[in-house]
Amino acid sequence: MNKNLSSKQIMAVGLMLFALFFGAGNMIFPPFLGQEAGSNMWTAIIGFLITGVGLPLLAIIAIAKAGDVQTMASRVHPVYGIVFPVVMYLVIGPLFAIPRTGTVSFEIGVLPFLSENASSSRWPLLIFSIVFFFVTALLAMNPTKLVDTIGKILTPALLIILGIIVVKSLITPLGEPHAPVGPYADGPLFKGFVEGYLTMDTIAALVFGIIVISSIKGLGVTNKKSLTKICVQAGIIAATGLVIVYLSLAYIGSTAPDTLGTQENGGAILSGAANYLFGSFGSIILGLAILFACLTTSIGLVSACAEYFSKLMPRFSYKTIVIIFSIFSTIIANIGLTQLIKFSVPVLVIIYPLAIVLIVLSFLHNAFKGSSIVYIWALIPTGIISLIDGLNAAGLNMTAITDALNFLPLFDQGIGWIVPAILGAIVGYVISLASGTAEETITN
DSSP: OOOOOOHHHHHHHHHHHHHHHOSHHHHHHHHHHHHHHGGGHHHHHHHHHIIIIIHHHHHHHHHHHHSSHHHHHHTTOHHHHHHHHHHHHHIIIIITHHHHHHHHHHHHHTGGGSOHHHHTSSHHHHHHHHHHHHHHHHHHHSOOHHHHHHHHHHHHHHHHHHHHHHHHHHHSOOOOOOOOOTHHHHOHHHHHHHHGGGGOHHHHHHHHHHHHHHHHHHTTOOOHHHHHHHHHHHHHHHHHHHHHHHHHHHHHHHHOHHHHOOOSSHHHHHHHHHHHHHHHHHHHHHHHHHHHHHHHHHHHHHHHHHHHHHHHSTTSOHHHHHHHHHHHHHHHHTTOHHHHHHHHHHHHHHHHHHHHHHHHHHHTTTTTTTOHHHHHHHHHHHHHHHHHHHHHHTTOOOHHHHHHTTTSTTGGGTOTTHHHHHHHHHHHHHHHHHHTGGGSOOOO
16 A cells, blocks of 8 residues: 655654654764854854765665665675674664763763762763663663653753753853864864764664654555655655754854853753753753653664664574673763764764765666676775775874875865765776676666
């Protein structure tokens, strides 16, 4: 059976998609971007919106067309079809995204209420993370509609709270934007583009796109064209919400230094702004909303990752993997939010370009007859350049190599992989034509 969905149903799917995206990173990175970009905030946020909103939207559409991320990645090579999704799930799961839900909850919901001595100790974070991920594991063992109910209630509540904070900050501004610092001074657009990687939403879209598709199919839509159209409509709804949130939070960050001073992460900026504008009551309400919103995200991520890896490795049960991931996330969370972000940046700098190129090529799939040679030739130079960028972001001495690659357009802006990816795809297409591999369309 196939049917058209009502506007109300499409809105519901769009809000669900927004709730999937709206996690820890969506709240902490825009304020920090605003603080660092200062007077260049509006230029920087455009770059951020490209990778933080535009690409996730394209990823959802790509998944709707392909079916799932494994099918997309298998177009490159069957082995890549396993390796790439595994890396995606690990990054969006126990390595970075799941631990980050715990650290953001602690930074915003607990840390502002601790004494100076307690806040400098490691014990509060350790105790909090143990409790947080114990509850996560407990609820993820038998996920029910409770999680959805919490998400449906708390996501709107969180948006209302953030809206009140933004309106208050407009009526009584925290201050004036300062001069931009670092790369935001010379290349704010491109720096914002790379910072958008940190939301992990493009990766999340590849991983969770199947959830959206299943929800739409559950409403009676079976036609692939209709499915893709509804994904676009729902994606636009989610994207609109994200744009509003990002712009608002970046504005708060850009005006905060006069009042709050320079903070080391966006969580500290957001909690400081709430406390300044509304006192301790504002911090309590914001902290509770974010705590439960992050808990909901954590449960969803643990459940999705455990389900994937239990199918990939059948000898490990779903519940066993839930326990393993929860314990592992507890350990990783205790390095702290700032350090967690620092460690995640090089990894995201490496894998994000690969995800972007795969998404773009999926839209051109039929144009080059689905030849795997095109995928391979585009992804190899992308992977090499992004690996160098990632090692450089990790602080390793790559001066000799980076100096040799400075001839690449936009390399000094951190996106030198774009031109090699385009040229690689063109070379791959020529080779596929010459070898005759492009004569047969791959339909998957």
